[in-house]
Amino acid sequence: MIVNPPKRLLIPHSVLPLVRVFARSAGVEDWTDLGSGDGTTVSMCIAGLNLRSRNAVLLCSDPPKTLAAWTIHNSDVKDWVHKLSGEAGDCVSMFDVLEHFEKPQGKAILDKLEAAFRAVVVFTPRGFLKQDAETHPQLRDDPLMWHRSGFTEQEFADRGYLVFVWPMFHFPPNQRPHGALLALKLRDVSDTSSMGALRAALLCEHRRLLLSTAAFRLFAVRWLLWSALGSRGIRFISERNASVPNT
DSSP, X not given: OOSXXXXXXXXXGGHHHHHHHHHHHHTOOEEEEXXXXXXHHHHHHTTTOOOSEEXXXXXXXXXOGGGTTSEEEEXXXXXXXXXXXXXXXEEEEEESXXXXXXXXXXXXXXXXXXXXXXXXXXXXXXXXXXXXXXXXXXXXXXXXXXXXXXXXXXXXXXXXXXXXXXXXXXOXXXXXXXXXXXXXXXXXXXXXXXXXXXXXHHHHHHHHHTTTSHHHHHHHXXXXXXXXXXXXHHHHHHTTSOOOOOO
16 A cells, blocks of 8 residues: 555646755755756756755766756766765756666666665656657657656655656647656655655645746646647647746
8 A cells, every 4th residue: 555645736837846845855965967968957956955066967078058066977877877886965866867768777777876865856757658760750860869668656656756747748749648757755754654744745835836837827728728629739839838947
């Protein structure tokens, strides 16, 4: 029996704020992000946190300006994780990274991170979301961006994570919304009451933000267009609206 089952949330505005509340509750002081890309997501995520160090692991010849104040580890994520031994830091995050590995590799990465870091943050599609040269021809020559696997909320819950699911996230052409999930694990918090208290604090933050951002209005419009026109409606608004920052 899962004491803290995955929780469904409709409005995706709260992804990064939930991570910040989690980090503050955990007393996180140093942060390591894997596969940081242009650094935008993780930079927005840690805004306002009092961190003594910031580390980013990514393959790059010219680090993005958003990570100018970070210590850059120019390495393949899988190779860097494989070399971990013992305690490696306070908190580690992967935003839209885990799905780019084959399933056995992804599980092995999670095993290593859970052993080496006190807190683990994972944001990933809900299950397998196909992304390759067939679905995105522009990625034909960029296989590192292809999706190789998918993880479900149940799989993370079975590993002891607090899991939040957004069903209305990722809108593949001519398909129902695919969904995304946020999985949070804190090694210091494993008993039922403490996990429940942390989950309650995160849900309280979600409710507080529910009507206070433009994301609610955008969500309502997306929902109405999807209900009326299917994926054509979603593409219509996506082409005319920049994403709402998850601040």
